[in-house]
Amino acid sequence: MLNEQTVRSLEAQAKSLRMDILKMLHASQSGHTGGSLSAIDIMTALYFHHMRHDAQRPDWPERDRFVLSKGHAAPALYACLAAAGYFPAEDLATLRRLGSHLQGHPDMKKTPGVDVCTGSLGQGLSQAVGLALAARLGGGRHRVYALLGDGELQEGQIWEAVMAAAHYGLDNLCVIVDHNRLQIDGFIEQVMNVTPVGDKFAAFNWHVLEIDGHDMAAICRGLAEAEAPERPTVLVAHTVKGKGVSIFENKAKYHGVAPSDEELRFALQTLGA
Amino acid sequence: MSAMIATRDAYGQALVELGRSDSRIVALDADLSGSTKTAQFAKEFPDRFFNAGIAEANMVGMAAGLAAGGMIPFASTFAVFAAGRAFEQIRQSVAYPRLNVKIVATHGGITVGEDGGSHQSVEDLAIMRALPNMTVLCPADGPETAAAIRAAAAFDGPVFVRLGRGKVPVIFAEACPFAIGRGVTLRAGGDLTFMGTGLMTAAALAAAASLAGEGIDARVLHFGTIKPLDRDLVLQAGRETGAVVTAEEHSIIGGLGSAVCEVLAEGCPVPVERIGMPDVFGQSGPADALLEHYGLTSTHLVAAARRVLGRKG
Ligand SMILES: Cc1ncc(C[n+]2csc(CCOP(=O)(O)OP(=O)(O)O)c2C)c(N)n1
Ligand SMILES: [Mg+2]
Numbered sequence: 375m376l377n378e379q380t381v382r383s384l385e386a387q388a389k390s391l392r393m394d395i396l397k398m399l400h401a402s403q404s405g406h407t408g409g410s411l412s413a414i415d416i417m418t419a420l421y422f423h424h425m426r427h428d429a430q431r432p433d434w435p436e437r438d439r440f441v442l443s444k445g446h447a448a449p450a451l452y453a454c455l456a457a458a459g460y461f462p463a464e465d466l467a468t469l470r471r472l473g474s475h476l477q478g479h480p481d482m483k484k485t486p487g488v489d490v491c492t493g494s495l496g497q498g499l500s501q502a503v504g505l506a507l508a509a510r511l512g513g514g515r516h517r518v519y520a521l522l523g524d525g526e527l528q529e530g531q532i533w534e535a536v537m538a539a540a541h542y543g544l545d546n547l548c549v550i551v552d553h554n555r556l557q558i559d560g561f562i563e564q565v566m567n568v569t570p571v572g573d574k575f576a577a578f579n580w581h582v583l584e585i586d587g588h589d590m591a592a593i594c595r596g597l598a599e600a601e602a603p604e605r606p607t608v609l610v611a612h613t614v615k616g617k618g619v620s621i622f623e624n625k626a627k628y629h630g631v632a633p634s635d636e637e638l639r640f641a642l643q644t645l646g647a
Numbered sequence: 648m649s650a651m652i653a654t655r656d657a658y659g660q661a662l663v664e665l666g667r668s669d670s671r672i673v674a675l676d677a678d679l680s681g682s683t684k685t686a687q688f689a690k691e692f693p694d695r696f697f698n699a700g701i702a703e704a705n706m707v708g709m710a711a712g713l714a715a716g717g718m719i720p721f722a723s724t725f726a727v728f729a730a731g732r733a734f735e736q737i738r739q740s741v742a743y744p745r746l747n748v749k750i751v752a753t754h755g756g757i758t759v760g761e762d763g764g765s766h767q768s769v770e771d772l773a774i775m776r777a778l779p780n781m782t783v784l785c786p787a788d789g790p791e792t793a794a795a796i797r798a799a800a801a802f803d804g805p806v807f808v809r810l811g812r813g814k815v816p817v818i819f820a821e822a823c824p825f826a827i828g829r830g831v832t833l834r835a836g837g838d839l840t841f842m843g844t845g846l847m848t849a850a851a852l853a854a855a856a857s858l859a860g861e862g863i864d865a866r867v868l869h870f871g872t873i874k875p876l877d878r879d880l881v882l883q884a885g886r887e888t889g890a891v892v893t894a895e896e897h898s899i900i901g902g903l904g905s906a907v908c909e910v911l912a913e914g915c916p917v918p919v920e921r922i923g924m925p926d927v928f929g930q931s932g933p934a935d936a937l938l939e940h941y942g943l944t945s946t947h948l949v950a951a952a953r954r955v956l957g958r959k960g
Contacts, residue, residue, distance in 0.1 A: 404761040472932030478763035493765030528700035566700025
């Protein structure tokens with residue numbers, strides 16, 4: 375049930391998670407700022423509204439699964455998992471340190487709540503297809519969500535998995551594309567054009583929805599509508615890389631650069647206001 | 648204190664210079680041109696640069712086609728994606744037909760650092776060494792990288808070059824000669840031999856200097872070519888010093904240590920200690936801390952030297 379109050383509280387949660395992300399990136403002075411901020415509204419809706427999961431039981435077989443196929447947005451995932459109670463918030467400051475359970479890219483063997491290992495782009499969706507097949511074989515009612523980068527869609531393996539998901543009629547699988555139009559070397563359309571995204575999924579017989587990936591109500595509605603009989607769904611989420619802090623927005627430079635002291639101060643001021 | 652240069656920076660510069668003197672040189676990348684340093688080439692020769700996007704397999708396939716069409720392609724991405732994601736394209740489209748493609752893989756080994764084990768290639772040398780027709784280079788510093796890149800361009804056939812992310816000490820002179828298949832003696836010595844590759848050669852030199860203080864005379868050899876390995880130099884060192892310590896920023900399985908053991912076992916069996924990643928994946932952390940954690944420092948080489956001397960007959 376989506377009411378005004380739920381939406382407001384999710385928006386407040388997302389703001390607080392943005393601050394957690396920037397603080398942990400600042401502490402490690404290493405990691406991916408832009409793609410964590412573009413994804414966090416979507417992940418907030420998943421972890422704090424839509425997905426069925428339980429931090430007290432990270433191994434609950436019936437939990438919905440989340441695959442962060444764009445694994446470099448690990449800070450966004452860790453912020454969500456800590457806030458949901460999978461591990462103490464203090465751990466966030468150990469991001470990327472030697473011995474930390476918070477690796478540069480998600481590691482299912484180290485971090486409670488992480489469902490698969492990702493980081494090498496293009497591989498997550500195939501794993502999500504496997505998880506969805508396993509859910510169906512096991513008779514589970516849980517669903518599988520996979521978050522993909524738009525640059526990541528350039529990997530051929532993505533389209534092999536897109537084909538397979540439609541072939542098997544995986545209606546328990548939902549992909550969200552973080553369509554922020556940027557990759558590392560610049561704008562997707564200039565580096566290697568993979569647009570229009572929605573049409574490609576539609577051609578593979580997917581159920582396609584286009585949403586504003588920073589409009590919390592639209593995200594929640596999209597996730598609720600992401601069910602079509604015998605077809606997987608993709609939410610093409612139009613987003614802004616670095617969203618929420620003007621100095622990081624739409625800049626390729628902040629793909630893999632952590633905030634400096636001054637940038638963090640500015641960001642926390644903006645977000646805290 | 649010697650100067651510090653990242654081998655990938657030396658690559659970016661050398662590639663631009665090659666591009667100026669030979670219009671057949673083309674470069675390809677997979678959305679990492681700022682990191683692999685092919686961006687410099689892209690800037691000066693936009694018509695001869697092809698960004699495949701995040702599509703390493705297609706990048707290697709396109710490089711094969713460019714080579715078959717008479718160009719000399721240099722294709723770059725991180726080592727883990729070059730030797731990993733694009734492996735079979737390298738095997739079938741490049742090595743099998745012996746096409747003139749140069750794969751220059753940056754960010755090899757654990758000194759990738761904070762990105763963690765998913766991004767730290769500890770197996771690329773082993774994978775590439777196992778391919779027939781493949782030449783495998785792993786230079787130690789900036790000047791040797793520039794020379795290796797020039798040698799790779801002049802050589803007709805597939806070459807895999809492994810480079811690193813961080814700055815490493817310069818040990819070779821600016822006008823360093825590089826001959827594919829030849830190791831070099833960096834320090835004479837008769838008690839044991841350190842055989843290094845990549846950034847571990849600098850650690851071997853430091854270890855030899857520290858052993859010299861105790862009156863132990865260690866020879867130091869550097870292998871900028873892992874394949875074809877300089878068998879004669881390895882066998883000579885085995886015969887003359889009777890004990891060997893290998894050092895590489897790579898798994899102890901399948902890289903320099905294995906290659907040296909293969910040669911020595913057949914031609915001159917002597918005790919060997921292999922220093923490298925002990926058959927484990929890496930993890931996140933600062934590069935230096937990781938080298939320490941996994942035992943890849945001059946201190947660990949000194950300890951390995953003591954062990955191997957203890958085993959010497
Ligand atoms: C197979 C592979 N190739 C290259 C990389 C290096 N890399 C990390 S992030 C990135 C760009 C990702 O762009 P996109 O998918 O659009 O993500 P976002 O914009 O959401 O950060 C690249 C090339 C990688 N992690 N995996
Ligand atoms: Mg993007």
